[in-house]
Amino acid sequence: xxxxxxxxxxxxxxxxxxxxxxxxxxxxxxxxxxxxxxxxxxxxxxxxxxxxxxxxxxxxxxxxxxxxxxxxxxxxxxxxxxxxxxxxxxxxxxx
Numbered sequence: 001x002x003x004x005x006x007x008x009x010x011x012x013x014x015x016x017x018x019x020x021x022x023x024x025x026x027x028x029x030x031x032x033x034x035x036x037x038x039x040x041x042x043x044x045x046x047x048x049x050x051x052x053x054x055x056x057x058x059x060x061x062x063x064x065x066x067x068x069x070x071x072x073x074x075x076x077x078x079x080x081x082x083x084x085x086x087x088x089x090x091x092x093x094x095x
Contacts, residue, residue: 003082011042
């Protein structure tokens with residue numbers, strides 16, 4: 001699996017809630033050739049609801065779910081590609 005994580009080391013401790021979706025557009029080609037591509041937005045627990053609503057509203061995401069990715073408790077999905085974005089101040093989900 002290819003894993004790309006945009007979080008800083010500090011954000012990996014504070015933004016441990018992942019809102020994960022199967023990326024219908026990216027699955028099956030490129031970094032996910034022959035497999036599934038997942039996109040996840042890492043956020044603080046207090047922002048979980050807003051980020052979840054935002055991800056569910058996207059037309060390119062299916063099977064939206066919650067996961068935890070914290071030090072000592074890594075998220076290890078079965079997929080070809082995982083991209084973790086950061087939902088922090090200024091992110092559209094939190095405006």
